[in-house]
Every structure is written in C-alpha cells, then in structure tokens.
Amino acid sequence: MENHETSTGLKREISFFTALTVVMGTVIGSGVFFKPEAVYSATGTAGLGLLAWIIGGLITICGGLTTAELSAAIPKTGGMVVYLQRAYGPLVGYLLGWAQTIIYFPANIAALSIIFATQAVNLMGLQETATIPIAIAAAFLIIFINLLGTKKAGRLQSVATVAKMVPLLLIIVFGLFNKGDVQVQLLPSSMTSGSAISKLGSGLVATLFAYDGWINVGAIAGEMKNPKKDLPKAIVFGLSAVMGVYVLINLAYLSVMPAASLGATPTPAAEVAQLLFGNAGGKIVTIGILVSVFGTINGYAMTGIRVPFAMALNNELPFSRWFQKLNKHQVPVNSALTLFIIALVMIFTGQYNQLTDLLIFVIWIFYTLVFIAVFILRKREPDLIRPYKVPLYPIVPIIAIAGGLFIVLNTLLTQPINTALGIFLTAIGLPIYFYKKRKRIHSTIEKN
Template identity: 30%
Template sequence: MTSSANEKSQPQPTLGLREAVAIIVGIVIGAGIFKAPSLVAQFTGSPGWMLAAWVAGGLISFIGALCYAELAAAWPHAGGDYHFLHRAYGRRVSFLFAWARFSVITTGSIALLAFVFGDYMTALLSLGSYSSAIWGALAVLALTWINARGIHASASTQSWLTLAEVLGLVLIVVAGLWLWLGAGASPPPAPVVAEAAASGTPMSMLGLAMVFVLLTYGGWNEAAYLSAELRGSRRSMLHALGISLALITVLYLAVNLAYLYGLGIQGMAKSEAVAADLLRVAFGRTGETMISIAVAVAALTSINATMIVGSRTNFAVGRDWPALHALGRWHPERGVPAAALYAQSAFALVLVVFGGSLRGGFQVMVDYTAPVFWTFFFLSSIALIVLRVREPQTPRPFKVPLYPVLPLFFASVCLYMLWSSLAYVKAGALAGVGVLVVGGVLLWILERRPARDAVTSP
C-alpha cells in the first residue's frame, strides 16, 4: 500500500471551525435545557442562586475544556479520550473506556435521545402503541444513512440542525420577552415551592442543583474526537471549545431568564414541562406545538453529533486490537469509519427496541449512564497531569493556565459528580458496574487470542 493510500485510510483535517462549533453545540444543547431548569429552580429556591448555578456550570465546563484543549493539541487523535487514557494508563483502561462508550455512554445517549424525539413526534403524530420507539428507530436509521454518506454530509446536516435548535431556544427567549412586555395571556398563579427547596438553604441545595446543571452542559468533551479532523493549527480546538461554550452559556442564561419572567421561580419549580408551559402561556396551544417541534429537532441534533464522535472511538479500538480490526477501517472517499458507525447504530437500535419493550426503560438507561461517564471523565482529567510527568518533552501548543490547580479542581468536580451519581442512582450504579465487568471479561478473552499482526494507530 502506498503512502498516499495509508494517509487516506485515516482521518484527515477536513472540518472547519464553524462546522466544529456546530457539532459541539449540537451535542451539548439537547433535551436537558427543556427539562432541567425546573429542577434547578426547585433546588436553589431563588432567582439569584438559580442563575448563579447556570453561570457556574459554564465556568466549570470551560475549565474542563481547557484541560481537553491541551490534550487534544498535544495528541490530536480520532480516539479522543480513548487515546489520552491509552497513553496515560495503558491499553486495558482505554479498552474498558471504549467498551463503556460503546455499550452505555454513546449508544445509551443515542437511544435516550431517540426516545425524546419519539415522545415529542408522537404528540404530533402517533404511530400506535410503540409510536415512540418506532419514531426513535426511524431517526437512528435516517441519521445513520446521512453519516454513512460522508463527513461533509453529516457536518452539513449538523450545521442546519444546530441552527434550527438554536432558533428553538430563541423562540423561548422571545416568549419570555413577550410576557415580560405585558403581551400574551397572564401567567398562571405561581404554585408553592417544593418542600425540599423551601426548607433548605441555597448553599445546601446548590450541590444537587449542579448535578442537573452539569448534566445539561455535558457533551463538550466529545470535541476531542474531532481533533484529528480539524483544520488549522493545533490551537484550533481551544477556539472551537471556547466559542461553543460561550454561546451555550449565553443561550442557557437567556432561556432561564425567559422561564423566570414567564413563570416565576415557583412556577418553574413545580413545572413538569417548563418550556411547554411557558409557550402555552405566551402563545396558547400553538406554542405547545411549536415547542414540541423544537425539542424533537434538539434531539435529532444531539443524535447526529453523538453519532459523528462516537464512531471515532470504535474506530480507534479497531486500530489497536487486531481481533477487532474490522472496526478500524476508514472509508477514504467518504471520510468516515463506516464499520464502526454501523456497529454503533446497530447496538443503539437494540437499546431502542429494549427500551420500547419495557416501562421505564428510558429512566433505567439514564440511571446507569451517569456513574460510568463520570468515572472515566475523572480519569481523563487526571491523565493530563500523568502525561505532563510522563511525557514532558512532547510539544504542547497550548498549556492549561494555573497548572495544576485548574486540572485538580476539575478532577474534584468529577469526583463529586461520581459520588452524586452513586448516591442518588443506586440501581444505575449496579448496572454500570455490571457493564464494566462484562467489558473486563471481553478484555480477558481478547488478550488470550493468538497474536496477529497489530494495526498501528494513526
């Protein structure tokens, strides 16, 4: 095989800054911003503390982004976290991470978002008893087809979906301004705040509120999987992350101010669907239909972005483990890891079918994702310190300021989130441990297979 052919069989720098920002924003802004604000309002109990929590979420996410920007600038790789964990801790830890992403984190997120899409599409057009699962499966199949066509097709789709998603949030802001200026119907009487929020001080409840705030901000770290495909200097990832998080933080604050003006802090705290309640107050039943479409688009946006970055981890595993070499094939013309993408979508469809067959399947998948996610997020943040010590001579186009204070601070946040996940999601924690045990068994089997020629990572 020629050198040119070898280069085409691995990721190439084809993504611009605008496309990278669209993918990051699309991953982060999902269904969370349409649900979490009511819980944050309940746990904080006051407008000031509520808004402070959302600002803190943006700052914490930016500190984490600084850590990832250093790692991605020093070691740009389609494997993202997988590659960083591999360099810092070895192939066993990185394999367990890849297994966790494939079986829980990425495919679970795709399935969850597919159900969100299905729920809101069912409100517009029901397809029968299993309408939500059917709509969700159709979304997974359609977006898999788009991603399989090539990185330009998926990135272009992401740009348009992200634009539509942001316009949906702008609609919420407009509704809040509409009510604030005295137009529209009068807001309903504000109900009494939940007892937990009323009896607790803001500081005592702020930690629990941050669980939901950071969940809503989650996903920006997925940008690391695009580091090998981003054009420009190695500092481009820092620019993409910085612009994305600044935009997301401003949007989140504007949306929460709209909720606050339209419903009040107590109305937010008691709302089951805060966005739908706001638009119903502002625009009636038409508003509810509009927000249903907006949430469905938000879910599609996050599914597409998650597919783009998730398949890169499976590709990296296939390059490192000969027994899984089929996953490590890069389609040179389309610029996608086709086999890794198909495997990911197939497993996500299995989860959609499984979740559709059980009551509460959506909640179960939400539960067991969190502990696994924060465990490896913590290990990735510590990997920056490990690699600073182990590979001091590696060129670092960008270095985290105030090292090691900021990396240690972010690692402590990850530990707190892990503890919160284990404390409040006990059933999910057991399921997460079970998944990692299965991954350990698979690792044991792979390590005992007859040695073959290894495929070198790009």
C-alpha cells in the same frame, strides 16, 4: 491514503471565530429544552436550579481547558481513548471504548429518542402509549439514514444545527420580556446543609447532560491557525456563551412558569412556548425543538457507530471480524445494528432522566481520569511538545477534577441502583479484555 494522524498533515485554516462557533455548535443540543424538568424537580427552587446551571458551566469550562492540552499535544484519531491509553495503559483506554459502546452512545440515542417521542406525542395530542413505538421509529430512522452514508447524515446535522437556534432565540427574547413575577434567590439560606448540597448535586448531574459534547472541542487544535492563543479563548468564550444562553433561557422559562411547574413537566420548553406564542406559535417552536432533537440523536449515532468498529479493528471485541463489516456506503453496518439493539432495550425502560444520569455518571469517571492524565503526562513526558498549555495550571485542572469527583460521588450516593448498573455494565468488559489479551499472547507464541 494520506496520513492525518498528526497535526503536520492538517491545514491550519481554522480561525478563532470558526473555533468559537464549533465549540457552541458541538455543545448546544437537546438538554437545554428538556433538562429543566430534572433540574427543578431535583433542586426544588429557581435559585438553586440556576446555580446548578452556572456551576455546571464553570466545571465544563475548566474541563474543556484542561482536556485541550492533551488534544493539542496528542492530535490523534480516537481522542479520549488515546489520552487514557497514554497515561494509564491499554486497559483503561479499552474500558472507555467498551463503556461508550454499551452505555454512553446507546443511552444517548435511547434517551433522546424517548424525549423526541414525548415531545411528538405532546404536539399531536396522542395517547401516552404511543411514546415507545415513536421512540423506536425515531432511533431506527436515524440508524437507517446513517447507513446511507456519512454525507446524508452530515446534511441532516447541518439542518438541525440551524433549527435548534430558532426556538432558543425565540424563547429567550420573548420569555425575558414576559411580565412574570418569579422571586429568584440564588443561594438558599440553608446552603450548608447536606440536603441542599445533595439537591444541588442532582441538579448539577442533570445540567451536565446539556453541557455534554465539550470533550470534542480540543480536537480542532491541529487545524487552528494559532492554537496556543486562540484555543483557550475559543473554549472560554464559547463555553461561557453556552452557559450564558442556558442561564438566559432558564430565566426566560422562569419568567413564564414557576420552578415547581417546570419540574413537573417532561416538555418544559414546549409548554413555555405555548404560553408565550399561543397554540399555533407554540406548535411551530415545538417542531423546531423536534428537528433539533432529531439532529442531536443523529450526531451521537454518527460518532457512536464508529466506536465498536474502531475497537474491532484492534481485535478488542468478541466477533471482531463481524463488527468490521462495511456496507456499500462504507458505513460499519454491524456496529450500527448493535448500537441500535442496545438502544432499543434501553428505550423500553422509557426513563429519559434515569438514562441520562446513567451515561453522565459513567462518562464522568473517564472525564475525571482525563483531567488527572494532564498531571501524569506533564511529569512523565516533560519534553512532549505542547502547542497549548492549561492556563492557571494547576488551579484549572484541580477545579475540573474536584467537579468530576463531586458529580461521580454524589450520583453514587443519590442513585445507588443506577450507578451499580453503570459499574456492572462497564466491568463486563474486563473478562473480555483479558480473554482477548491471552489469545493474542498465545497466537504470538505459536507464530514464534
């Protein structure tokens, strides 16, 4: 089997334009259709809501540019886990893998399944009691498709990628030409008050779910024709384009519905589509949104089921041998079932926004550590070959770190119970890590 662990084994075929489309395709998901509810209910105004989308985009761009330095210098399978292990040692890398296994990926699957079900109930005029059963069915179907092999899951991903662009473009084009009368004041007069900053912070956490996925954009560095020149351009232009799309679609939403109404509906995009295109047209757009959400769940499942499998190969989990089991399609079947069971428990909460805030809080702790790792590795490993370096160093990484700290601290202050749950679930991994480590030491001593 060929070793693709370093960039030398990869063909440098990715052009700037391909990289640009990869960046945009990776980031644009379901959040843009559903997060307006959380953004505008948190901020209370159109202006503060739009500001949250813009600041979220700027933090994301700085985060992408910063992380890409590590991706280009350490092009190994495992991405973020590898960067954290290199900068902080095995414990921090392990905790990320643990948090991804029991919080990040299951919470994504659960939250997206809930919103898929909410949208389906709305489309078909069903009773609200049907939401949880439909969400469970959606999550089960996604896991089942993934168990049939990577090729089938990949085909679904391709269809969903096209499907998500159709409702986006339709709402933007027709929404912006809609003769609405929404007064948008970007900066409220009381912006310096703690209340406005707290509202902006909550809105920002909501937008960052829509921007999530950017962490993977640097992974293509090893296959780019000219990563030094093209990777920063692809990240800046790609994420700026995503931010532009998000701001435009929110302006389109606001041309049709006021911020208060957007903040009061769990299906803002579908309601806007219905007002723009009538009942039949609205339903067609809603079906496009459903396909997009289904594809987004699939994307998280494809990646997620491989995390506990990779950890089990390093004997980092209880019953590691059980997690290593592959089915006849070479898919980690027990890892997939574990992910589904955890997601199932989360689905029963029925809390889309609470789950997404939980996973954003936890993952941004690790994102912020990744940004700091750029400084650590520059000092500790000055001779490491860096095909790409963060532009405007150290300003860009400092903005990314400041943004990360603001998100984590604001969520700690505004959602203490949710964040305590996230910290507790992550901390459960600590005794497992030390138990496994002690067992490895004992077995090494016995062998010698």
